[in-house]
Each structure stands twice: as C-alpha cells, then as structure tokens.
Amino acid sequence: MQVVIRTDASVRIGIGHVMRCLTLAASLRKNGAFVQFVCREHPGHLCDYIQHQGFAVQRLDAVQRSEIDESSQQGYESWLGDSWSRDADQTSDIMSRNRSSVDWLIVDHYAIDSRWEERTRKLANRTMVIDDLANRVHSCDVLLDQNLYANMEGRYRSLIPESCLQLLGPRYALLREEFQNARKNARTRSGSVRRILVFFGGSDPTNETEKALKAIKRLQQSDILVDVVVGGSNNRRQHIEALCSQMANVHFHCQIDYMSELMAKADLAIGAGGSATWERCYLGLPALVVTTAANQVEVTEAVSRAGALIYLGHFEQVSAQTIFDALLVLLSRLEEVSGMSRKALELMPAAESGGAEYVAGLLMK
Structure with missing residues (x-):
C-alpha cells in the first residue's frame, strides 16, 4: 500500500501536526504500507527529523513572501507558505511520479480545504483529513478529529460528504507507541x-x-x-x-x-x-x-x-x-x-x- 502524507511544521505552525502524522505513519508502516511525507521547508520544519524516523520526505521549497499573493490569503490559509493551487499542483506532481498508484492521501493542515483536496483527488484512490477546526469544507473519505467538543457529532455535518466516515473524539487520539x-x-x-x-x-x-x-x-x-x-x-x-x-x-x-x-x-x-x-x-x-x-x-x-x-x-x-x-x-x-x-x-x-x-x-x- 502506498500512502502520501501532506503536513507541515514550523515555528509558526508548531510541530503537533507532523508528530501525530508520524505516529500514524509508524503504525501504517508496521502494517506493511510504504509511507512518504510531503512537507514545505518553512523555518523550523521537521523534514530532517522525519527522515531520521525512516520515512521518505519530498520537500517543497520555502517561498519568498514577495512571490505569494498575500491579498488572497487570510488566517490559516497563509500557513501554507504558497497559494493552495500551486501547493496542490506540486503535491500532485510528486504523487504522479510514484511507480504505483497512491492508495491513501492523508492531509493534516489548517491551510488546506476542499479546493486543494479536489485537485489532488484524481491521483489518490482515497483521501483522509485530520482536522480539529471544523471551519472549512473538505472533500474526503475519512475525517479524523481526536479532540473533545460539546457538539462533537454535529460539527462537520455540513462540511464533508455524506459518505465520509467520521472518527471523532479522544478514543482515536494518535498517540505514539511509547x-x-x-x-x-x-x-x-x-x-x-x-x-x-x-x-x-x-x-x-x-x-x-x-x-x-x-x-x-x-x-x-x-x-x-x-x-x-x-x-x-x-x-x-x-x-x-x-x-x-x-x-x-x-x-x-x-x-x-x-x-x-x-x-x-x-x-x-x-x-x-x-x-x-x-x-x-x-x-x-x-x-x-x-x-x-x-x-x-x-x-x-x-x-x-x-x-x-x-x-x-x-x-x-x-x-x-x-x-x-x-x-x-x-x-x-x-x-x-x-x-x-x-x-x-x-x-x-x-x-x-x-x-x-x-x-x-x-x-x-
């Protein structure tokens, strides 16, 4: 099984997204999957650390602020470090170079929504999203939110396809084997x-x-x-x-x-x-x-x-x-x-x- 994980770490973003993805990646590898990461080289990135854990990392260049149309980016969207369309195209290009098709594309990024997911969907059999904001629409087959909320069951109802499997709550928390x-x-x-x-x-x-x-x-x-x-x-x-x-x-x-x-x-x-x-x-x-x-x-x-x-x-x-x-x-x-x-x-x-x-x-x- 081929798995691609798109996530980032930086001084601004923190390391939590990468660390929980590494936990899932380790469990997938234990089950026989080949897992590779796609990460942008923001200041404070963890690409070297991911490689040290034994996973391939496809690196996206850090983009100069002058190259980004900042007027079109607001809030979390600016965390991507590039336009969503260019990031999606770069990720799609990486997936297209795989010798076999990508079985799962896993996305853990506050700056990514259904536009990005729709553009990359043709190159992965299925898409999984890890989120906890419930503030944007997703195009995915599985959604994981490991956090605790008062209205946990209804938070994503209007944000995901009806067929999407939801894994909600701390029982699904991605905790390392240790x-x-x-x-x-x-x-x-x-x-x-x-x-x-x-x-x-x-x-x-x-x-x-x-x-x-x-x-x-x-x-x-x-x-x-x-x-x-x-x-x-x-x-x-x-x-x-x-x-x-x-x-x-x-x-x-x-x-x-x-x-x-x-x-x-x-x-x-x-x-x-x-x-x-x-x-x-x-x-x-x-x-x-x-x-x-x-x-x-x-x-x-x-x-x-x-x-x-x-x-x-x-x-x-x-x-x-x-x-x-x-x-x-x-x-x-x-x-x-x-x-x-x-x-x-x-x-x-x-x-x-x-x-x-x-x-x-x-x-x-």
Whole structure:
C-alpha cells in the first residue's frame, strides 16, 4: 500500500501536526504500507527529523513572501507558505511520479480545504483529513478529529460528504507507541507534587516556558524536581537551557523521544493545549494549562470542564505570577490534584487498541 502524507511544521505552525502524522505513519508502516511525507521547508520544519524516523520526505521549497499573493490569503490559509493551487499542483506532481498508484492521501493542515483536496483527488484512490477546526469544507473519505467538543457529532455535518466516515473524539487520539506501553502502568496520582514537567510544545513561540520557570523559582522548594522539555525548533532553547542550569532541581531536555517516561514520572504538568493534552490525559497526568493558539482554547475549556486539568487562560492573560499562584494553591490540595489525575484517565479509555493502531488498521482494509 502506498500512502502520501501532506503536513507541515514550523515555528509558526508548531510541530503537533507532523508528530501525530508520524505516529500514524509508524503504525501504517508496521502494517506493511510504504509511507512518504510531503512537507514545505518553512523555518523550523521537521523534514530532517522525519527522515531520521525512516520515512521518505519530498520537500517543497520555502517561498519568498514577495512571490505569494498575500491579498488572497487570510488566517490559516497563509500557513501554507504558497497559494493552495500551486501547493496542490506540486503535491500532485510528486504523487504522479510514484511507480504505483497512491492508495491513501492523508492531509493534516489548517491551510488546506476542499479546493486543494479536489485537485489532488484524481491521483489518490482515497483521501483522509485530520482536522480539529471544523471551519472549512473538505472533500474526503475519512475525517479524523481526536479532540473533545460539546457538539462533537454535529460539527462537520455540513462540511464533508455524506459518505465520509467520521472518527471523532479522544478514543482515536494518535498517540505514539511509547504512550501505549506507558499506559499499562498508568497510575492515579496521590496528589503530592514532588516532580513537575514543563512542556509548551516544540517551538513555544510565546515563551511560556520562561514564565513557568520563573514561577517555579519563586516557590523556593528545592525538593520538587522539574523536567523542562523544548523542541529543536524553539528559538530560545539556549536561553532556556541557561535558566535551567541556574536552578539546582531543574533538568533540561531538548527534542526528546522519551516524553512518556517523563510524563509517567511527573506528578503535575505545566504546558500548552494541543496534542500534549491527550498524552497527559492518557497517562493520568494533572496539568496547569496555558493556551498558546486560538484553536487550543475550545478543547482546553472542554477538558477543564471534565475536571482533567486547570485552565489558566490564554497566554496573553497569563503571567509568571498567575502560574505561581496556581502552583501555590495546588501544592496544598492533594485531593484536587488526585481528582484531576483520575478524571484524566477516565477521559481517555484505552479503547480501539490505541488510536493510531485502529486508524492504521482501518486504512489498510
């Protein structure tokens, strides 16, 4: 089976789309599929990292802003880094060079809609879209949205073909195999906070990591161990590493492949919304969450209402003082921390043999 995945990472986009696609790609490869990626070389792209995972990457050149008709691009559409039509033609050209037909084209990109999907459809037998915005029309056979919403079943009703199979909710979350293994030993936390994990995504463009570090430093509790994780696309990673080195109880980690291990050890996380929400919940890890992108807000609010995290607000309204105050309260509320852990596990039942494995098996049929 031939599979092509069109997705991107960048300082602006973040790394979440690529990382969840890599998870699905690994499950597809395990089932015998040949998977290749099509990615544009934005600043902060992960093309080299994808190749390091053993997948072929067809690279699209980063386009100079002067070459793009910016007047025709609004909002997420500008994240593509080129016009949708040229991007679709470039992707179609790549697929046409395959020795055999493409069985599945998988698209995970906020800038792509039905226009792009219709143009590439003739070169792939079937198309799958991974989305969580529900803000544009899609032309696809399968749609996956792994997030939690109040009106989950009806969000895409007018945006996809009637025949499209919808895979909706956290039970389909694309979690890496390391999380599947760690889930076997997942525990409800006691509520005592002796280890904190700080992770605000691969690029952390709003520098929430530094806010968290300042808050933790103010606690002056050297008996609490802290793991700080940043991605290779974080432009402030050297500065963050220097800050960590000044705190005896803080360990710095960059672009790691053992996140599940750190989450399993932690008693509390401080981080952003997005894909990490489901990783934390899957392992029963309570969290203080700051949203760093508009598309994270609705999901974070829903998970907060479910009792699995505490939402501190959007980054513009959150300071180091905000995080410090929340930490100070939680450290004395063991039952609340333990309750968050229990509700996080309940929110993410180990169903469908793990989201990635289930979805891969479905596509292989």
